[in-house]
Amino acid sequence: MKPASNQLLFQPLKLANLQLPNRIVMPPMTRTRAGEQGIPNNLIES
Secondary structure: OOHHHHHHHHOOEEEOOEEEOOOOOOOOOOOOOEOOOOOEOHHHHO
16 A cells, blocks of 8 residues: 555544544454343353
8 A cells, every 4th residue: 555545544533423533443352252131151251
């Protein structure tokens, strides 16, 4: 990538009520190891 083409990555971004300082986002590092209620199950230990 050219330096000028990635400058947008470092610009702030507003998503609904969430203000991000840049556009680099990392998703959660889980694999949905919880029940329907969102409570972690035994798989979360592994």
